[in-house]
Amino acid sequence: MNGLETTRKETKLKKKGSVPQANVPSGPLLKRKMAFEGTPLSGKDFEQGKVLFTTYKPKLAYAWDTGRAIGRYLQGLKEGRLLGVRCRHCDRTVIPPRAFCERCFRPIEEWVQLQDRGVINTFSISYVRWDAVRLEKPTLPAVIDIEGTSPRVGILHLLGEVDPKQIKVGMKVKAVWKAASERIGAITDIQYFKPE
Amino acid sequence: MRKVAVVGAGLTKFMRRAQETGKELSFEAARAALDNAGMQLKDIDCVVMGTAPDAFDGVHMKGEYLSDGSGAWGRPYLRGYVGGGTGVFAPIQGWYHIASGMFDTCLVVCEEKMSGCKPHPQGAFLTIFDHTTERPLYPNLLWIFALEMNRYMTTHGITKREIAHVAVKNKKNAMDHPSAQLPMEITVEDVMNSEVMAWPVNRLDVSPTSDGAAAVILASEEKAKKITDKPIWIQGVGWNLDTSYWTNRDLYYPEYVERAARMAYKMAGVKEPRKEIHIAEPYDPFDYKELHHMEGLLLCGKGEAARLAVDGVTARDGDLPVCPSGGLLGVGNPIAAAGLMKISELFWQLRGEAGKRQVPGQPKRGVAQAWGDLMQVGTVVVMGVD
Amino acid sequence: MDRRVAVIGIGTTGFRAASPEVSYREMIYEAAVKAYSDAGLAPDQIGSFIACSEDISEGTSIFDEYCPDQIGGARRPVHSVSGDGLHGIITAAMNIQTGLFETALVECHSKVSNCIDPVEIMNYALDPIYNRPLGEHPEFIAGLEMRRYLYESKAQPKDCAAVVQKNRAHALKNPWAAYPANLELEEIQDSPATFDPLREIDRAHHADGASVVILASADWVKKNRVKNPVWVKGMGWISEDPGLEMRPWGRSIATQKAAKMAYKQAGIRSPRSEIDFAEVDDTYSYKELQHLEDLWFFPLGGAAKAVRSGLTRSDGKFPVNVSGGCLGMGNAAEASGLQRVLEIVTQLRGEAGVRQLKRVRQAVAQSWRGIPTTSCAVAVLSKGVNS
Ligand SMILES: [Zn+2]
Numbered sequence: 001m002n003g004l005e006t007t008r009k010e011t012k013l014k015k016k017g018s019v020p021q022a023n024v025p026s027g028p029l030l031k032r033k034m035a036f037e038g039t040p041l042s043g044k045d046f047e048q049g050k051v052l053f054t055t056y057k058p059k060l061a062y063a064w065d066t067g068r069a070i071g072r073y074l075q076g077l078k079e080g081r082l083l084g085v086r087c088r089h090c091d092r093t094v095i096p097p098r099a100f101c102e103r104c105f106r107p108i109e110e111w112v113q114l115q116d117r118g119v120i121n122t123f124s125i126s127y128v129r130w131d132a133v134r135l136e137k138p139t140l141p142a143v144i145d146i147e148g149t150s151p152r153v154g155i156l157h158l159l160g161e162v163d164p165k166q167i168k169v170g171m172k173v174k175a176v177w178k179a180a181s182e183r184i185g186a187i188t189d190i191q192y193f194k195p196e
Numbered sequence: 197m198r199k200v201a202v203v204g205a206g207l208t209k210f211m212r213r214a215q216e217t218g219k220e221l222s223f224e225a226a227r228a229a230l231d232n233a234g235m236q237l238k239d240i241d242c243v244v245m246g247t248a249p250d251a252f253d254g255v256h257m258k259g260e261y262l263s264d265g266s267g268a269w270g271r272p273y274l275r276g277y278v279g280g281g282t283g284v285f286a287p288i289q290g291w292y293h294i295a296s297g298m299f300d301t302c303l304v305v306c307e308e309k310m311s312g313c314k315p316h317p318q319g320a321f322l323t324i325f326d327h328t329t330e331r332p333l334y335p336n337l338l339w340i341f342a343l344e345m346n347r348y349m350t351t352h353g354i355t356k357r358e359i360a361h362v363a364v365k366n367k368k369n370a371m372d373h374p375s376a377q378l379p380m381e382i383t384v385e386d387v388m389n390s391e392v393m394a395w396p397v398n399r400l401d402v403s404p405t406s407d408g409a410a411a412v413i414l415a416s417e418e419k420a421k422k423i424t425d426k427p428i429w430i431q432g433v434g435w436n437l438d439t440s441y442w443t444n445r446d447l448y449y450p451e452y453v454e455r456a457a458r459m460a461y462k463m464a465g466v467k468e469p470r471k472e473i474h475i476a477e478p479y480d481p482f483d484y485k486e487l488h489h490m491e492g493l494l495l496c497g498k499g500e501a502a503r504l505a506v507d508g509v510t511a512r513d514g515d516l517p518v519c520p521s522g523g524l525l526g527v528g529n530p531i532a533a534a535g536l537m538k539i540s541e542l543f544w545q546l547r548g549e550a551g552k553r554q555v556p557g558q559p560k561r562g563v564a565q566a567w568g569d570l571m572q573v574g575t576v577v578v579m580g581v582d
Numbered sequence: 583m584d585r586r587v588a589v590i591g592i593g594t595t596g597f598r599a600a601s602p603e604v605s606y607r608e609m610i611y612e613a614a615v616k617a618y619s620d621a622g623l624a625p626d627q628i629g630s631f632i633a634c635s636e637d638i639s640e641g642t643s644i645f646d647e648y649c650p651d652q653i654g655g656a657r658r659p660v661h662s663v664s665g666d667g668l669h670g671i672i673t674a675a676m677n678i679q680t681g682l683f684e685t686a687l688v689e690c691h692s693k694v695s696n697c698i699d700p701v702e703i704m705n706y707a708l709d710p711i712y713n714r715p716l717g718e719h720p721e722f723i724a725g726l727e728m729r730r731y732l733y734e735s736k737a738q739p740k741d742c743a744a745v746v747q748k749n750r751a752h753a754l755k756n757p758w759a760a761y762p763a764n765l766e767l768e769e770i771q772d773s774p775a776t777f778d779p780l781r782e783i784d785r786a787h788h789a790d791g792a793s794v795v796i797l798a799s800a801d802w803v804k805k806n807r808v809k810n811p812v813w814v815k816g817m818g819w820i821s822e823d824p825g826l827e828m829r830p831w832g833r834s835i836a837t838q839k840a841a842k843m844a845y846k847q848a849g850i851r852s853p854r855s856e857i858d859f860a861e862v863d864d865t866y867s868y869k870e871l872q873h874l875e876d877l878w879f880f881p882l883g884g885a886a887k888a889v890r891s892g893l894t895r896s897d898g899k900f901p902v903n904v905s906g907g908c909l910g911m912g913n914a915a916e917a918s919g920l921q922r923v924l925e926i927v928t929q930l931r932g933e934a935g936v937r938q939l940k941r942v943r944q945a946v947a948q949s950w951r952g953i954p955t956t957s958c959a960v961a962v963l964s965k966g967v968n969s
Binding site for chain 1: 206207208209210211212213214215216221224227228231232254314315316318319321322325327328329330332333334335336338339342343344346347350374375391392393394395396397407408439441443444445446447
């Protein structure tokens with residue numbers, strides 16, 4: 001069908017005196033057609049009970065240590081502040097904060113309070129939820145370059161209070177925070193970013 | 197450096213949902229590759245497995261689980277992974293098993309069974325994002341593609357319409373591939389009018405989720421020449437992983453792919469990729485990715501790839517055939533297996549055994565590439581007839 | 583081409599029960615900085631970076647995304663291996679032997695304290711169709727294995743207790759260890775059975791920690807006049823049956839084959855007389871006895887006699903797990919295998935302080951990937967090039 005035939009030199013690999021396997025035709029040259037195995041199933045095969053299956057729901061749960069850098073970042077969010085760090089070796093100011101510079105491989109000690117505003121680096125208008133469920137009202141994820149950082153340094157967050165058609169790369173946006181009493185020290189303490 | 201050749205390749209069908217278990221898919225691909233090389237399992241010194249997140253198969257340490265299906269029982273066995281880049285990394289891993297002088301033959305198997313993951317395999321991708329700074333926003337995998345595609349389009353002024361040519365080409369190419377899951381003849385209008393998933397990504401811009409497996413057999417120079425008259429040599433390998441802080445990078449260009457490509461070209465002695473590469477299989481889980489990666493592979497300048505697609509330069513009979521297999525868009529995307537499918541394609545194309553898919557002009561050298569993680573890793577293999 | 587490879591740098595945070603003050607990134611960074619400092623190298627002098635991890639243990643899919651930054655590997659050739667630290671060492675050595683790289687770095691870590699239910703993670707590794715539906719606690723597998731091993735080797739549960747006593751006592755002299763203890767044999771034997779004959783105390787406790795090892799080619803070692811290289815003279819790794827149905831429960835066949843492979847490369851004919859000490863997997867006490875026999879150091883049943891007589895104590899003729907092993911240091915998943923190498927390197931360099939062994943030149947490290955696997959790795963490490 002597709003010409004994927006192979007020329008097989010059986011004799012070369014065979015040890016002296018070995019017996020060819022019963023189901024393999026022997027001979028110095030063996031032409032064998034490539035097979036592309038596999039049995040596609042449809043949803044119907046499951047509904048009609050044509051195939052058996054077993055299910056399992058894992059009970060996996062984690063409590064990740066935030067450590068020093070992200071721990072302080074989250075504390076800042078709780079206080080309504082956006083914190084970054086500056087590496088004195090490469091003179092970069094970055095967010096999210098980190099305990100060491102991945103380029104210079106040096107510890108970072110200098111903390112910087114950044115503006116809670118920035119510029120849309122890129123965005124999407126997403127009609128699909130994380131688990132592939134279709135959405136009527138789209139989610140608006142964006143990478144937002146935060147003011148006060150080095151060029152092209154941003155965070156992933158969401159946009160809000162904006163007509164999706166009006167969103168542009170380069171648009172200036174500002175964080176909309178949850179009320180102080182509702183903040184828990186999480187990235188979601190910022191509800192979204194809205195156009196300035 | 198010790199020379200290493202590909203001497204056989206095999207694939208299963210790529211399917212939305214396979215009856216076979218992951219072990220069985222691995223077995224079928226491995227068996228097909230052994231048949232293709234005219235070898236038996238006893239001729240294999242060691243086994244390498246490539247497979248992406250454990251969350252799909254629903255098994256912790258799934259490399260261990262898949263080992264017997266891949267022919268590893270009683271053998272040295274390693275599973276490497278670099279996310280979506282794994283399919284082209286697995287043969288690199290096989291390459292260093294042999295190039296190190298440790299072994300003479302290596303069976304490389306890549307498997308993915310995504311359909312078992314409920315309610316939808318996309319759900320598994322939530323856990324690829326940073327657990328503290330990103331996951332609470334409930335990101336979808338499509339987001340990172342959409343964000344990257346938008347940045348790429350905006351930077352170069354490329355249109356969705358231009359990019360759609362890639363989906364049209366690859367899905368059509370796949371009509372000649374016996375493993376293909378989504379072969380179809382469509383138009384640019386069809387792509388443009390298909391359902392918007394995460395703008396700028398429409399449904400037909402995207403490859404499907406799939407079940408499937410692929411395998412290749414690698415051999416040292418001495419062994420390869422005994423096994424076949426037409427070994428296809430691994431001339432260069434490269435891989436590169438960028439920082440995990442993906443929001444601190446400009447997504448318009450895959451710097452890490454360029455670095456991986458330069459590493460592979462240097463080893464292969466390729467100085468002018470545009471002239472010296474006759475056939476390319478860049479990673480195309482989304483149509484714009486093919487263009488993005490052609491640029492990273494230095495097959496054209498930054499922002500120039502779309503023009504080549506529109507002008508038909510990258511068609512199977514064009515000046516630079518790109519994804520003549522049908523790619524992930526057409527053949528399907530069982531992640532790691534899809535990458536290794538590209539290696540199989542180069543193997544058959546360079547041997548002149550690709551049948552209806554054969555690109556004209558007896559290509560002498562090709563490049564395959566995969567990509568993965570958080571828009572972060574490039575894996576590159578250069579293969580040739582000498 | 584000179585294909586020999588040496589360890590030229592090591593770094594570890596040490597192991598402890600939990601590590602809430604640091605993120606995984608910060609913890610690994612500490613180990614990496616120490617290894618670079620030990621080797622006298624900077625990240626841009628490393629050719630290939632290898633990280634060992636498993637997604638489900640991290641709670642992150644495609645965890646290799648998060649590997650490069652803390653080891654200095656961003657925008658460099660980095661890849662992950664789903665193996666333990668010894669598989670990482672083997673991968674690094676092969677990378678160097680190709681001639682493509684002069685140096686390579688291996689990273690392993692554990693943040694198991696962040697997993698709410700590590701048993702469920704172990705359970706998630708069982709065959710989802712044949713075994714997991716039984717709904718049993720997965721450690722029953724260790725109970726089955728232990729019983730069969732005791733039956734075949736005629737070793738006694740009290741010999742396993744002696745292993746626990748020895749290793750946790752060894753850990754008293756190791757500042758990197760999380761679970762040092764001075765235990766009486768009786769109290770170990772009185773520990774409640776979990777999967778009889780397995781007792782609660784026969785199992786290594788979990789630990790957090792990170793370790794990094796840097797390797798280099800022989801040419802590099804020569805060119806840079808490295809003072810105390812430790813050579814990787816032989817490597818072997820084998821996976822046997824992943825299923826439970828057909829495995830020989832009493833023995834670790836994978837260890838037997840991996841050891842043969844490593845000894846052949848190292849030119850070792852008589853392991854017991856050519857090897858001075860060993861660091862082997864002891865995730866469960868009986869595993870140390872089983873692994874010592876399958877490494878061809880003792881005949882079946884010989885390891886029990888050895889532990890009874892004190893031969894494998896740090897002051898014995900053939901010290902085993904002088905680091906404390908997993909029982910004394912803690913089970914830090916992938917990092918456990920790498921820690922076996924770190925201990926050997928420290929000993930062969932003569933830098934082990936109060937636990938320093940005398941006149942040691944050559945040692946064996948062995949690892950097992952844990953329940954339910956049959957994947958084992960072995961490495962022979964040596965001080966002298968031609969010893
Ligand atoms: Zn810096």
